[in-house]
Structure formats: C-alpha cells, structure tokens
Amino acid sequence: SQTIHQWPATLVQPVGSPLSLECTVEGTSNPNLYWYRQAAGRGLQLLFYSVGIGQISSEVPQNLSASRPQDRQFILSSKKLLLSDSGFYLCAWSVPGVRTGELFFGEGSRLTVL
C-alpha cells in the first residue's frame, strides 16, 4: 500500500534561518507531488506541484523553493525564513493521469518562525 511521510513534524526557526522540509512517498511510481501551506485560521494555499523529477511548478512567488531530486522525494526549502512563513505545511500526492484520483496528504509539518 502507498504511504506518505514528511518531516520534521514541528520546528521552530529564527527569522533569516534556512529551512528544509522533506516528503517521501512509498508504494507508487511517478506520483504527482504537492506542497501546501496553511497559515493560522486560513485555508490551504498551493505552493508547488510536480509531475516528475525536476519538474516543479510554482503557484505563489515567495522566498520558498521546491525540488524533486528523486521520483518519490519532494523537498521544500528556503534560504532565509520570514515571519510570514510560519504555518502548517502539508505534502500530498496523487496518481498521475487519473481524472478521478484523490489527493493523499501527509501528517504535516508545523513551522514557527520567531
């Protein structure tokens, strides 16, 4: 069966520090991968999505970046965090090319920038 893991689960970082959140999917090949962010009391904001290795689409211009170095690995990074980067970050995957495929989410990573 397919599983998705993301880590770390929680982290507290100072303003200006770097960030790396990692997400891996097991049990499937060539998944579509997504990073979402949810600020406190807000809805889900799509940050990045990827349909293959090295193929990243950015939805919101910001100081975050994403990379997909391997088929089932998706990394969210920042060189210098801002206070506004605080939030709940969710990685998700879906089966590519399936119109009725559902989105499967990881457990989430809660980031607090101080």
Place this chain on the structure above:
Amino acid sequence: DAKTTQPPSMDCAEGRAANLPCNHSTISGNEYVYWYRQIHSQGPQYIIHGLKNNETNEMASLIITEDRKSSTLILPHATLRDTAVYYCIVRAGDDKIIFGKGTRLHILP
C-alpha cells in the same frame, strides 16, 4: 483562484443531517466535484467525488444539480467527530489542485 464558493461556517445538531452547499458556476464539462475535510491539525481527508450523478459512500452523499453549477454534501447523521473544515473543489485531472477557504462545520451536542 478557487473555482468554488462555500459559506464560511455552519452549525448542525448532533444526530441530524448536515447539508453543506457549494457553488461552482463556472465548472467545465470534464471537471469533477470533490469534497475533502480537515480535522484540526491534520491533513485533509478525501470524502467523495462525482461528475454528474449523485453519489453515496459510507461517509456521505453528494448531490449535484442538473446544471452542475452547485452541489451539496450530506452527512446523514452528524456526530461530534464530524466537526471539521469541509472543502469543495473542482478538478479536471489537471495537476494543479486548488482549495478554497472551505466551510467550518460545528456539530452541536
């Protein structure tokens, strides 16, 4: 931008049916309607989806109007554990999946 519009919040008495509306007036012919819910501090959970016909599973029923411009998610017997934010999205198999702000459903004891 999200292609759906939902009320920001709703209340429902425990044991009653919860009916959550969603407007998607610009939906295209090949777009499906999906519903997810998010319980506090967890990732969203898939509930149900449909194209034209009404759908039912063990969690809920989905009623889609004939013109497909709106739909209603029905939780037949709401419990306190159904308290969550419910998201209605439309998707055509396009790889970009946009969530709106959803409806915060409060189940009242």
